[in-house]
Amino acid sequence: MTTTRPGGRSARVRSAVLRAAGDMLAEQGFGHLDLAEIGRRAVVGKTTVYRRWGTVAALVADLLDEMAEESLPRTDTGTLLGDLTANARLVADTLTDPRQGPLFAALIASATCDERTAQALHQFYETRVAEWAPCVEQAIARGEVPAGTDPGEVIRAVSAPLYYRLLTTATPPDHTVADRAATAAAVAAERGVYVPAE
Incomplete structure (x- = not known):
């Protein structure tokens, strides 16, 4: 469930708290998140934090909502390979960012043990x-890929190797890895791999 987006002081409070929560999550992981400490970091009264979010999971869900809203819009290069490469490089840049990389790793880890976080991450x-x-839909219209190609599966196929590398090696994905995943x-x-079998 998405939190209502307030304006004025409420918006400033939300921004400060979400920033503090993201910092703590990136630094210490989900298990160390504490609403009172987040409020202290954000210079917001803990009563305000507890009243507004109630639980760490609700706060993390709101953080993910904000991250989705602030994500860069997609690039339109005019070719499927160009578009997928732009997508892959955006994901790689996010995962190698000093703050965003650890933040996503922590969110993925927390989603394995907290249902609310898992739902927010899926959203x-x-x-x-x-x-x-x-x-992908535009590529179908241009005749680059077969009709019936599942757009979501293609996009997930681009990102999956990048996240796998993040989670299984000490080497974050760079643009070479991103370009290979896109290709x-x-x-x-x-070749029709993402056309569902009848």
Whole structure:
């Protein structure tokens, strides 16, 4: 459930608290999040934090909502490979960012043990996939990939290797890795791999 977006002082309070929560999550992980400490960091009374969010999971869900809203819009290069490469590089840049990389790793880890965080994370990625799916739809219209290609599956195929690298190695994905993931997804799409079997 999305939190109502207030203006004025409430908006400033929300921004400060979400920033503090993101910093703590990136630094210490989900298990160390504490509403009172987040309020202290944000210079916001803990009563305000507890009244507004109530639980750490609700606060993390709101943080993910904000991250989805602030994500950069998709790039339209005019070709599927160009669009997928832009998407892959955006994901790689996010995962290698000094703050965003650890933040996403912590969110993914927390989603394995907290249902509310898992739901919020799923919603975040549904939003991002929906943002980029039109590039596949445009590729279908241009005849680059077969009719019936599943846009969501193509977009997920681009990002999956990048997240896997983040979670399984000490080497974050760079643009070379991103370009390879985009090329693999584009070639597979062109060959009909993402057309659901009847």
